[in-house]
Amino acid sequence: MNRLTAICPGSFDPVTFGHLDIITRASRLFEKVIVVVASNGAKHCSFTPEERVKMIKKCIAGLDNVEVVHFGGLLADYAAKRNATAIVKGLRAMSDFEYEFQMALTNKKLNPNVETLFLTTASQNMYLSSSMVKQIASMGGDISSFVPEEIKEDIIDRIYIKNSETGVEP
């Protein structure tokens, strides 16, 4: 079995500097990294899976060992299908812990060959989230510190509420 393939899963709605930091660091640790845009039943997404894949691809040019895919099924099944032995996730504040712990244990139950590894989020990304980015973009705020230039306009075009109560132009 190939022990050097890792999966970085998430909703990525949209991808942020926080996600990209984890993907980049995982790409240095593993021979191959597969970024999986997966479905989180608890979240309503603003971008289609195809749009999210496209945005991530725009941001990872230069990371030659990273592939980006969409998968609509169970992550544990996808890991088995691709012979991946690790799921790599970023861990932010303590508030992430219980949810991530539950997912890690469930994935282990579903696929005993896969280990979940957590990378500590860089301190500047500790409180960064996709939903925060969307909220700021919707009100015409500057999202340059949170997402790469390559996808900034994609996000504003979709999220900015034209003629919103703020009256602020992005």
Ligand code: PNS
């Ligand atoms: O970025 P998110 O929303 O925290 O990522 C959660 C995600 C998409 C990785 C998780 O919901 C997931 O793995 N979905 C795929 C379906 C699945 O395998 N569900 C069981 C997880 S224990």
